[in-house]
Amino acid sequence: MFDGDMALQASRGALSDAGLGASDIDVLVHVTTTPDLIACQDHFRFLMTELGLRRDADLVHHNLGCAGLASGFRTAACSLVSMAPATALVVASNCPSGYFGPEVHDYYYKHQSGLGWLAPLMFADGAGAAVWRSTPRDQSKTPTGLLSARYETSPDIGLVSYPGGGCLHHTSATNVADHVFLMDGVKVAEVFPSLMARDFEMLQEDWPTTVKPVTGTDFDVDTVARWYLHQANGVVVRQAIDMLGLPPTAYRSASITMATRRRPAP
Numbered sequence: 001m002f003d004g005d006m007a008l009q010a011s012r013g014a015l016s017d018a019g020l021g022a023s024d025i026d027v028l029v030h031v032t033t034t035p036d037l038i039a040c041q042d043h044f045r046f047l048m049t050e051l052g053l054r055r056d057a058d059l060v061h062h063n064l065g066c067a068g069l070a071s072g073f074r075t076a077a078c079s080l081v082s083m084a085p086a087t088a089l090v091v092a093s094n095c096p097s098g099y100f101g102p103e104v105h106d107y108y109y110k111h112q113s114g115l116g117w118l119a120p121l122m123f124a125d126g127a128g129a130a131v132w133r134s135t136p137r138d139q140s141k142t143p144t145g146l147l148s149a150r151y152e153t154s155p156d157i158g159l160v161s162y163p164g165g166g167c168l169h170h171t172s173a174t175n176v177a178d179h180v181f182l183m184d185g186v187k188v189a190e191v192f193p194s195l196m197a198r199d200f201e202m203l204q205e206d207w208p209t210t211v212k213p214v215t216g217t218d219f220d221v222d223t224v225a226r227w228y229l230h231q232a233n234g235v236v237v238r239q240a241i242d243m244l245g246l247p248p249t250a251y252r253s254a255s256i257t258m259a260t261r262r263r264p265a266p
Contacts, residue, residue, distance in 0.1 A: 003095035004036045004046045006127035011051055011091045014129035022052040024087050025131075027079045029060045031068040031092040033160075034099060065160055066230055068092065070151035077149050080134035087134075093127035096181055107177045119160075119181040148210035150202050154195070159188055189236050196229065196240040221246055 007030060015022065028047065035043040044059045060075050062068045069092050076088040096119060100108065108116040132146065164178030165171050171179070207219040217223045227246055231237045241248055 001095075001125075002036050002098045003032055003034045003093050003127075004043055006095060006125065007032065007091045007093040007129070008047060008050050010093065010127035010129035011047070011089055014089065014091070014131050015051075018131040018133075020087065020131060023054055025051075025053055025057055025089045026083060026086040027058045027060065027076060027088040028053060029062065029072045029076050029079075029088060029090045031062045031064060031072040031090070032094060033063055033065045033068070034093075034095045035061070035063070036098070065094065067151070070149060073146065074149040074151065076132050077146055080132060084134040088132045089129060090132065091127060091129035094123065095125045096123040097125050099179075099181060104180060108180050111177065111180060111182065113182055115182055115184055115186075116180055118183045118185045122183060122185070123181070144214070147214060148206050150206060152198065152202070154191075157187070157191055159184055159191075185233075189233065192231060192233075192236045193240045193243050196244065200244050 015025075028044070030044065030047065032043075035041075036046065037043050041059065041061045044061070047053070048055075048057070048059075058079060060072075060079075062072050062075070064071060072090050072092060076090045080086050080088055108119065110116070160181065160183050162179070162181055163169060164175045164180070169175055169178065204219050212218065215223065221244075229237050229240065231240075238248070
């Protein structure tokens with residue numbers, strides 16, 4: 001089973017849960033850094049055919065790893081606002097095992113960076129999908145659904161790389177050993193707390209206009225019932241929790257999202 005197979009299963013599950021068919025989808029956003037085919041978004045031909053999407057459906061690929069979910073959600077949200085009423089399918093998949101095998105085992109574990117072995121150990125195969133729908137906004141009603149999706153890019157921080165291939169490093173016999181996913185685990189641990197602090201700042205900045213109109217509360221960590229912090233390393237998650245002053249029992253290690261308590265009924 002490869003990236004496209006997992007993305008297909010997740011997409012079918014999301015459509016089934018939503019009670020919709022593939023013909024209802026106006027926008028498909030696929031977030032993956034391990035597509036089955038790398039040129040011209042060719043992996044979309046498989047998904048379109050197997051799902052049965054309309055030919056006029058918009059197709060957007062974010063060639064990103066775990067952090068790509070935020071950009072995928074925002075892309076879908078922007079499309080839905082401009083096209084309302086419309087429906088978007090967002091699917092995120094990851095299949096590093098498809099890029100790993102006996103023939104490249106030594107390249108990973110003996111890479112000159114000394115970090116090649118981290119990727120096969122830390123990354124896992126999987127996929128998830130969600131369906132988003134938009135309707136014309138009724139100003140007389142409280143907004144529901146996805147309230148806000150915001151992210152920032154730090155071009156000076158490189159955490160995951162695939163050195164071989166592309167225009168800069170043409171595939172050749174001399175760089176076969178660079179066709180591996182590398183992750184700088186040391187740098188991840190170093191920058192995670194500061195990046196989470198910036199996420200926290202953005203949440204506080206956006207709260208008055210995106211969250212307060214729904215919950216009726218000012219920003220307070222005790223207002224949030226559950227925090228979801230994306231990171232596979234529990235040690236750095238706990239460090240960030242302590243730094244941000246969040247309740248140690250109110251988080252789950254997952255994607256960077258949150259769930260708030262609704263305002264009590266009068």
